[in-house]
Amino acid sequence: MMNLKRVMSLLGVGALALTLTSCAPPTIEEGWMHQGFRQWHPQEGQAQVATTGTQCYFCTPTAQPAPQRVDGDSDGDMVADSRDQCPGTPRGITVDSRGCPLNVDSDNDGIQDHADKCPQTPVGAKVDVHGCWQPGPVQFKSGSAKIGPSAQTMLKELLIVLKNNPNVTLGIHGHADNRGNDKANKKLAEGRAKAVEQYLIKGGIAKNRLMISTFGEEQPVADNKSKQGRAQNRRVEFVPQPH
The missing domain is CATH 3.30.1330.60 (OmpA-like domain)
Known part of the structure; x- marks a missing residue:
């Protein structure tokens, strides 16, 4: 009986001597740790004798992937808003990698296509700031x-x-x-x-x-x-x- 009491007492002391050997956050793939704490007997060295079933919920939280920003393309120029240096490009205008209109003047009237309100100006005609030819009066x-x-x-x-x-x-x-x-x-x-x-x-x-x-x-x-x-x-x- 005395031996049994002694063993129980020693086990109690061992339980109080629980040491957290590793509570590092798991990888993203692993998720939460469930192995809890390792236990050993104070008179038997570092040989593990048990593992509690306690979930490691008080460790550093498991690493989670950063939320991905859902990036839009408000002006429909195929350049994401986060990279678009020229937002509000008119529909159908060809743009560069920055989302800015290319320097294209299809009718050679001196007004770039993205600002030309009168495309296909007659050859040699003088136009206004909108690219429109209005002779006279x-x-x-x-x-x-x-x-x-x-x-x-x-x-x-x-x-x-x-x-x-x-x-x-x-x-x-x-x-x-x-x-x-x-x-x-x-x-x-x-x-x-x-x-x-x-x-x-x-x-x-x-x-x-x-x-x-x-x-x-x-x-x-x-x-x-x-x-x-x-x-x-x-x-x-x-x-x-x-x-």
Whole structure:
């Protein structure tokens, strides 16, 4: 009986002498450790005699893989948002590895494709900051349909573009200020449009490429109450047609 009590006592002391030999975090693949603590007898050296079933829940937490960021492509240019240095690229624009539009100018008008609102500009045409060609207008003196020297300079440039682009057609729109009655202004606007048409035909442009429309005083671009405004309204405008 005494021997049994002694053995039980020694086992109790051994239990108190539990030592955590290893509580290092397992690898990602292993997950949590379940072997608990190793135990040994105080009089038998380091020979392991038992292992508790305690889960190692108070060790350094098991390493977990860092959450992967779900990266989007807001502008659809095939460059992830985290790397896109030019967000908001218009759809269909070719970009480089940074997500920035390539320096492409397909119609050679000086405006890169991503900013060009009027692609396929006629060869040699002067465009605005949006890449659009808008020739004219030609302006006239009050009550006149005669083409002046400054108008001829502009029309010569227009002739060059039309000759270099035989597939381009042109709308010719005649206008007037509000001096006089509506009927007279319609006739005057028509005379101005026809004067321009004849100038272009004499310059070598086929009549079937030119389309006349007259509006009289119906579409002012400035206030007819002022001299400057009326001068702006006495005009012929050009509307290039798609080609």
